[in-house]
Amino acid sequence: MRKAATDAIYELAKTDPRIVFVGSDLGAGTMDKFRKEMPERFFMEGVSEQNIIGMAAGLAMDGFIPYVNTIATFLTRRCYEQVAVDLCLHNLPVRLIATGGGVVYAPLGPTHLAIEDLAIMRALPNMTVTAPTDAPEARRLVMSTVDLPGPLYVRIAKGGDPVVSRDEDGFQVGKAILLRQPKDVLFVGIGVTVNRCLAAADQLAAQGIGAGVLNMHTLKPLDEAGLLSAAKGVRAIVTVEEHTLMGGLGSAVGDVLLRRLGRTAPDLITLGIPDVFPEKYGSQDALMKHFGLQPTQIAEAAVRVLSAPVGAAA
Amino acid sequence: MLATTDSVELARRIRVHVLRMTNRARASHVGTCLSAADILAVLYAKVLRVRADQPDWADRDRFVQSKGHGGAALYAVLAERGFFPRDWLGKYCEDNSPLAGHVSHRGVPGVEASTGSLGHGLSLACGMALGARSAGRGARAVALLSDGEMDEGSTWEAFLLAGHHRIENLFAVIDYNKIQSFGRTDDVLSLEPLAGKLSAFGWNVTEVNGHDHQALAGAFEPRNGRPTVVIAHTVKGKGVSFMEDRLEWHYKSPSADELERGLRELGEPL
Incomplete structure (x- = not known):
């Protein structure tokens, strides 16, 4: 599901110069094509979620549409105040692509679970909160997000999840x-x-x-x-x-x-x-x-x- | 009163406004506003390329006052530079006024970002500077930080990132008045050796007297392919003798008598 989402971000970025990608020390090779073809809009930063949310806010204030990707629990709890103040208070079009929401990281134990992410994101004014059910729906969702006003949270599941969504139903946030x-x-x-x-x-x-x-x-x-x-x-x-x-x-x-x-x-x-x-x-x-x-x-x-x-x- | 491009007069007016605003609103943080008055005056009179009649001008320099508790001083300089009418200052902190105690951007022309929770502004400025660089615009981003704010981990994340990316169009100014809420920074959490730390993070480090307008004005030229931090050594409460370097003026609000004495010292007709 994450690949479907990041592939969609790449496609959007190819045709829209406002789109930038921001990651926080993701796995080696993540978004290689994006990095090679649009290096000036690819930011793979260190393990510093508070700072990258602020930085993404600054980019959005400059007119860009940042898609920020890291593990769900770190993208919500670690930088909650930056999400609240920098993104939501300023109502900026920053998209949070949260990998492994819920109990996806069950093998790693409770530090990696994001079982309250939807609730705490939902509590913030201006924030849109979504969780697609499978990879094709994640793609439909991301493809529909460019001009969505304000910040957006997308909970991404494990991957390889049964495909139950249908093209003919379309998708609208x-x-x-x-x-x-x-x-x-x-x-x-x-x-x-x-x-x-x-x-x-x-x-x-x-x-x-x-x-x-x-x-x-x-x-x-x-x-x-x-x-x-x-x-x-x-x-x-x-x-x-x-x-x-x-x-x-x-x-x-x-x-x-x-x-x-x-x-x-x-x-x-x-x-x-x-x-x-x-x-x-x-x-x-x-x-x-x-x-x-x-x-x-x-x-x-x-x-x-x-x-x-x-x-x-x- | 006519607008002024003289930074010394601008700084004086900022101080006068700050005393009046904090007295009227019974607000705090007069000391921090006075310590930053010269920095703000120099930035808005001599450094920043901004347009009061076109606050959203795409190629403007960006200024983020990360030390949001000094909001009165920022509002004062913006009003003096014509971003909004001076009479707004009279409603600082009042019900339904756009001017909240800490820096608020909503409905306030010229304010780029709301701040008040410390440790946010330098990250925002990093994004703004990177955005300008990525889009091929020559704009600079300047963040004004407090010394107490240097305790925040997120501030150091931003220093690390900017040095790594060699963001030459990014500037940080630290209003180093050496007093934070509870006491002297050296006693609460020492920052020293500050210049050495920031230099080790890959920044140009310029140390100036934060009340020396000429020194401040010359500190904001991009150079060496590195971001630049201006450590501005300042005096909390600067300009009003009985407030200078005194901890209590972090939170205390000037009484009518103190306002009068302060205005007299600033050469302001009562």
């Missing part, structure tokens, strides 16, 4: 994509949980339960109309995120349901990571399973809410 029409229950996913939601929906279909899937690739601004339209008539909504339950997708969806539908809202179950630093490490899949985010567990959560009395969820 802030517009959710309904991948499967719901009947009884609606899954709302973001990033790679979308493919888990689809697999869960398949399992439920075999049991005669009609589950829909909404790809909420943009957490902010949240597509409220798309959510409410997809939720029409369903008994329950299940949000699924590879992220803490504090302030991410589940919080955002719950807020909309409460504010817009009040007591008439469908039951809501939020699946995600509880308020802990994950103690386990190993594979991304193992950690996802530990937190109940794999297809069978998602399907089970849906069955539980559907078999409980109305209003008894959560």
